[in-house]
Amino acid sequence: MCLWSKHVDLHTPGDRRSDCCARMKPMALSFKNYEVNLFTGRGSGELMIVHQCINCDKISPNRIAGDDNEYQIISLLEESLCLDENTRNKMTYLGIDVITHERKEAVLISLFGINYKEQFNRIEKKF
Numbered sequence: 001m002c003l004w005s006k007h008v009d010l011h012t013p014g015d016r017r018s019d020c021c022a023r024m025k026p027m028a029l030s031f032k033n034y035e036v037n038l039f040t041g042r043g044s045g046e047l048m049i050v051h052q053c054i055n056c057d058k059i060s061p062n063r064i065a066g067d068d069n070e071y072q073i074i075s076l077l078e079e080s081l082c083l084d085e086n087t088r089n090k091m092t093y094l095g096i097d098v099i100t101h102e103r104k105e106a107v108l109i110s111l112f113g114i115n116y117k118e119q120f121n122r123i124e125k126k127f
């Protein structure tokens with residue numbers, strides 16, 4: 001299934017030292033190194049998908065892969081608005097900058113570029 005991951009890393013992303021290997025469910029989106037440009041007022045950062053392991057509950061943000069579907073990434077943002085408080089607090093505790101609805105525009109720009117409105121309309125017509 002798309003956007004799902006596998007629990008292979010133990011301490012740091014890419015270490016491949018976990019023997020859990022269960023599937024990790026996409027839970028939310030986050031920004032790494034989010035900054036607001038003082039000139040344009042626009043925020044940007046590296047868009048990440050926050051996964052949670054269905055076996056051991058480990059939460060970790062992961063880079064978006066080139067073949068991840070942009071439309072599904074946006075659906076994930078919508079779904080993550082309904083995250084339960086406990087999970088959201090856990091993510092905040094881990095220092096994960098969970099993206100809320102106010103920053104949806106920054107997500108769209110990061111996926112489709114500054115002319116996202118045009119791009120997004122084109123995509124919406126496809127579905």
Ligand SMILES: [Zn+2]
Pocket residue numbers: 007020021022053054055056057058
């Ligand atoms: Zn696990």
